[in-house]
Amino acid sequence: MAICTVYTTQSLNSTCSIYTPAKTHLGFNQKHVVFYSSSKKTSRRAANGVITCSAGDSQTVVIGLAADSGCGKSTFMRRLTSVFGGAAEPPKGGNPDSNTLISDTTTVICLDDYHSLDRTGRKEKGVTALDPRANDFDLMYEQVKALKDGIAVEKPIYNHVTGLLDPPELIKPPKILVIEGLHPMFDERVRDLLDFSIYLDISNEVKFAWKIQRDMAERGHSLESIKASIEARKPDFDAYIDPQKQHADAVIEVLPTQLIPDDNEGKVLRVKLIMKEGVKYFSPVYLFDEGSTISWIPCGRKLTCSYPGIKFFYGPDTYFGHEVSVLEMDGQFDRLDELIYVESHLSNISTKFYGEITQQMLKHADFPGSNNGTGLFQTIIGLKIRDLYEQIITSKAGAPVEAKA
Numbered sequence: 001m002a003i004c005t006v007y008t009t010q011s012l013n014s015t016c017s018i019y020t021p022a023k024t025h026l027g028f029n030q031k032h033v034v035f036y037s038s039s040k041k042t043s044r045r046a047a048n049g050v051i052t053c054s055a056g057d058s059q060t061v062v063i064g065l066a067a068d069s070g071c072g073k074s075t076f077m078r079r080l081t082s083v084f085g086g087a088a089e090p091p092k093g094g095n096p097d098s099n100t101l102i103s104d105t106t107t108v109i110c111l112d113d114y115h116s117l118d119r120t121g122r123k124e125k126g127v128t129a130l131d132p133r134a135n136d137f138d139l140m141y142e143q144v145k146a147l148k149d150g151i152a153v154e155k156p157i158y159n160h161v162t163g164l165l166d167p168p169e170l171i172k173p174p175k176i177l178v179i180e181g182l183h184p185m186f187d188e189r190v191r192d193l194l195d196f197s198i199y200l201d202i203s204n205e206v207k208f209a210w211k212i213q214r215d216m217a218e219r220g221h222s223l224e225s226i227k228a229s230i231e232a233r234k235p236d237f238d239a240y241i242d243p244q245k246q247h248a249d250a251v252i253e254v255l256p257t258q259l260i261p262d263d264n265e266g267k268v269l270r271v272k273l274i275m276k277e278g279v280k281y282f283s284p285v286y287l288f289d290e291g292s293t294i295s296w297i298p299c300g301r302k303l304t305c306s307y308p309g310i311k312f313f314y315g316p317d318t319y320f321g322h323e324v325s326v327l328e329m330d331g332q333f334d335r336l337d338e339l340i341y342v343e344s345h346l347s348n349i350s351t352k353f354y355g356e357i358t359q360q361m362l363k364h365a366d367f368p369g370s371n372n373g374t375g376l377f378q379t380i381i382g383l384k385i386r387d388l389y390e391q392i393i394t395s396k397a398g399a400p401v402e403a404k405a
């Protein structure tokens with residue numbers, strides 16, 4: 001048994017874990033680690049005093065997506081995984097009620113799996129799932145950190161069918177890990193692990209309309225029970241979920257339209273994409289001229305619009321004290337193929353070819369929100385995440401880290 005000590009001159013990344021025995025790893029920002037090894041190879045490397053880390057080839061980029069239940073996280077995830085190609089599916093041969101979705105590039109884990117209290121436990125203690133006391137943030141942090149460091153974890157499963165905590169499932173470190181749910185930015189330690197974060201901010205009126213549509217039509221709930229559930233969650237939503245938006249790098253805010261006076265149907269939406277300035281590897285999208293303030297009605301010869309039309313807005317603003325750029329779309333598209341006209345006036349959209357946004361939107365024309373700003377901005381954020389991932393990988397690959405033992 002060898003006792004190995006590795007000292008590094010600079011912070012290591014997860015790739016270094018391959019040089020240490022199982023269950024021992026060199027974490028981010030760790031400059032010194034001691035471990036026991038029966039492997040001659042490992043101790044020779046230690047004796048030689050050279051460990052070369054080809055940083056970048058096993059980097060896991062972590063994305064956080066926060067929103068209340070029923071606010072379009074699953075729809076967003078389907079758009080995001082589609083940008084990377086390939087279908088996202090639950091782990092093969094695993095628990096049929098798993099909340100995880102895996103594709104070639106992405107693994108999406110649902111933070112409901114870190115509920116520490118099951119449905120009965122919450123009822124007994126009189127707390128909602130939104131309450132931090134019903135969630136295990138220590139485990140969430142440890143497991144997201146381990147995955148980011150390239151180490152597989154046994155993640156618990158919260159079963160939404162039974163309301164119980166099921167036996168855990170194995171999650172291997174993916175290229176892109178998306179943690180979606182109620183609290184990805186609540187715990188400071190978890191928040192600091194995120195390479196990019198998004199908050200879906202659905203106004204009460206719109207949330208209510210969507211919940212009714214889904215829970216009445218698809219889940220057989222009554223109007224009264226939906227109203228009661230929204231009311232019961234509201235205090236905890238305001239206390240623990242909503243404040244996370246101040247930490248998000250991008251916020252998609254969904255509001256009732258301003259194009260129809262006193263609209264109460266909630267079908268036409270005004271959607272704002274609020275993008276923080278100065279975020280590493282992320283440059284906000286702009287309309288016509290970066291940094292200007294612009295109002296644009298694209299309807300006319302090149303874009304078919306029926307009542308109430310479409311209005312875009314772009315400009316700088318501040319959001320919780322941060323400099324942001326805001327892109328807004330009010331109204332809905334009549335013909336999705338004409339979206340190319342709008343796309344051609346947007347810049348910094350991180351597409352790989354002309355018309356990629358339009359192609360993505362047409363591909364998923366049946367997803368909710370495809371004819372309005374929710375679908376458009378979710379698609380844009382998907383492209384920006386692909387770009388961010390590629391930039392991170394390129395920058396790590398170009399910067400090999402050498403560690404000395």
Ligand SMILES: Nc1ncnc2c1ncn2[C@@H]1O[C@H](COP(=O)(O)OP(=O)(O)OP(=O)(O)O)[C@@H](O)[C@H]1O
Pocket residue numbers: 067068069070071072073074075076210211213214368369370374375
């Ligand atoms: N952009 C949209 N436009 C219109 N309706 C939408 C949009 N996004 C979502 N919805 C409605 O909201 C419902 C919930 O969407 P989705 O399943 O994506 O949300 P979720 O946040 O993943 O929900 P949960 O956390 O409860 O599983 C959909 O069935 C649809 O009715």
Ligand SMILES: O=C(CO)[C@H](O)[C@H](O)COP(=O)(O)O
Pocket residue numbers: 068069112119129130159160161163182
């Ligand atoms: O807010 C939620 C996140 O999706 C759920 O209500 C929470 O996870 C509890 O789930 P269930 O209602 O199935 O017991």
